[in-house]
Amino acid sequence: MKGKIYVTGLALATLSLLSCSRDNDPAPSSPAATNSVNDFVWKAMNSWYYWQPNVPKLADNFKNSADYASYINSKTPDGLFYSLLYDYGNTDRFSWIENNNTIIPASKIAEIEKLTGFDYAVYPKDNTNTSAVALVNYVIPGSSAANAGIVRGDIITKVNGSPLTISNYSQLSQDQFTITRAATAVITSTGLVTTDRAENISITKTNIDENPVAFYKKYNYGGKNIGYLVYNGFKSDYNDELNAAFATMKADGITELVLDLRYNGGGSLETATALAQMVNGNYTGQPYVYLDFNAKHNDEDGMDYLTNTVKTYNIVNGHPEQTGQQNVNSLSLSRIYVLVSFQTASASELTVISLNKYVPVTTIGNETYGKFVGSISLYDSPASDYTSYSTRNTAHNWKLQPITFSYYNKDKDPNPSGGILPTYDINPYRAINNIKEFGNVSDPELKKALELISGQTILKTAENPVTYSNRNLRFQPRNESKGLVIEDFESFSKRKK
Template sequence: MLRKIFAHNAFFCVLVGVVGLASSCKKSDSNGKGTRAELTKDSIYLYAQQTYFWNAGMPSYSSFNPRKYSSNEAVLNAIKALPSTGGKDKYSFIDDGTVATELGGVGGDYGFSVNYDGSNLLRVKYVYSASPAAAVGLKRGYQVTKVNGKTTIRSSQSDIDNLNNGIFGDNPSISLTVVKPDGSSEDVTIQRKTYNINPILSSKTFNVGAKKVGYVAFNTFTTNAVALLDPLFNQFATDGISELIVDLRYNGGGSVATAEALTNLIAPSAENGKVMYTTYWTKTMRDGAATILQNQKFYAEGNDKVVRLYSYYDYSYKPTIDAGNQEVFAKRGTLNGLIRVYFLVLGGTASASELLINNLKPVMDVKLIGKQTYGKPVGFFSLRIDKNDLYIPQFETKNQVDEGGYFNGLAVNKNIADDLTKDFGDPSEKLLAEALNYSATGNFTSYLKDNSLSSTTGSSRQSIDNANEKLDHEFKGMVETRKLKLNN
């Protein structure tokens, strides 16, 4: 059995790029001839033709003609727009390797993000503890009034563009004017640096009557997160918690293996040995017909302990335990006997976060608080093409009772908007307060809806949500990082 991290830089290997692509193209109408750029466009289409989740009914290479498109992104956008997808593909993208690096727990940006709150004020929504933003004292809830000298008031698309270029662009530094909760204003300059991502933004244990309720704000499923989650859950066990609140409001997903580990930290030991979820790969992959995967090569230690050259084609993609594509519960840690788990979610809660929730729904009492989730029941591994990684959905997951397909997101039990004015773990923050109230009373609060208009600017809630969507640069993905088995 191999340890398979499909993000390319996790292998101690060299994946075959253009050279391998040329050999795969010889079987197509392209005859393996063309410029480097043309062969890359060919490869994007040919990999989709054999591994894409919606590859049934895709046109032939000659009918599609990937070389007619102006860029690699244009080729991918045309694939996403094919009738075979049913308009469902909002997930595929081409990356320069950044995703693989961040999946491993290393950031290279400023380490913070922002959203407009219900009053149409731009606020910091989270800060990673070891990031450059944390080093200058930036905190969740701070109002941002200027970015690189320009106001954050939204009057046109150019205002959103300034925020995207300043906060999420590739500039080496950014200057902000922020207003703190005490009303004082401060100018700060943040330098972009490499830092270690700690996805646990906050954790604590609350006393709710005679009960103890654990809380953790978990922001991304990095591959290094399990080593941080294990001691936290041991502490929860020591504290004697009987209910747990998992704050996934900004968590767009990440490693499948980490989602599996967190599932086993939460799930009751009575489920040990029972099916957790099943992975259903694209039919061409299940049938062993995705021969193009022979070009994605890596060195690894096989079942006989000998290191040799393999390819992604050497794995079995059948939906069985023997193939490694049906996971079973295996209790992790000492926390057991949770009677309920609450998930705090928003529209950006996606993929591996939704996998975690869907895994637990059949086996314990699960409550969702916030807004309907993103809707990404499909996942992928990276395909190395020349100097980039192609991410296209190649599998879907279904839980113990065969539930999946939540392309429109997971519905919440209590609908309420994000409260950016309060820090993570503040019991007066709206989403957390709802969970604590339910724990105490067995009911959610009676008020049903948020204000439809901002009290300060008159902007509609929909207008604010649309602006936040344009500022949402969180990775949304479920990246295959588990152990699969070789065909022989």
């Protein structure tokens, strides 16, 4: 049985000893003693943080100043970490710190081993951008939400007895809360009009090991075998399940693929590279993604290449341990259709911009999130420049996950200034009454993909009139922490040389 994993969908990065240490600067001139954990936080960030040159308190000479000890001793480790981030919440929306495998955001502690069991997106209910509803994207089997009867497509109108708003929707991430769902929902020219069910459903977070390979179905339209795969997180400890899904599609004779990444906020770089091989597989050894680190680590800049094998892992004590290696199952597809949304981020966006260099990628849905940066895990192991888990200081369990690189496709094309604009734009708000179980062709984005592939009209769906803008879409909190992680930094470095 697999171990517990991040609520964010990121596997912990296993980073090993580098060839030499960069932590060889002279000791601070101040005689004051420094907090050892905070000293680790500052030094690791000074070395690896992507925006280190933009943060005055991370300047190299600050460590030798008289203010160094008093500054870092005045804060908790997490307080220090967040004070060192560049333009936090805007430029850097993605870095975080952990203690005892628990993510500590800037404002509250979130239990990373616990999930409510449902993924959601929050939308403004009308033009006031105050009232809101939450649309349930999917429900994890066996979770508290599933046991309570919550299903994909449910519209949540109340949390803890109060109407849902842009201000209180974060209560949907509490350890315990109640919700009320809509009985009816009608889109009008001024917004969404709902009536509530007579219910007050209790939801409790529980330990869940979520399988990101959420759904697969085969269709046959226009004489073509079309696969539909819902993939909700690039999680390395489920590499074997992803590879098995492609083996199933290969056995089913799939020649066209609709890959649903609408709720996939990212994860492992290694898994993202393997997915590209599973889609095509004819470009083994070719460059796939270019990584750019800060000036202190220019020797780590370089390409990650496509390979015909994928590693398998289990999570042990919150850390991935390799269990084996498999040959990649490839469909040898000449094109692919990808469903995207404003919750599609990082490794999912990498899949679109990098795979498109080898096979045409048609995107359907909403503009993506726009996260073209990633991270490695940093531990209190100065001899390895803070990258070794095995030689870390075990006197504490703090670990950093700051942004350490930006990524580009193999040709180093500039990334979009925002998210990736879809080939076919479908506003998810217009479809709010057509979100049923996965695979139901009333889903307008899936319907559009099937029609593009087959050349047939699959299903006529009634359109509701909408005359106001719905671009102020909200990211649900759980997905904001997802990202792109290098699983094994030592192997990555060797592979580039």
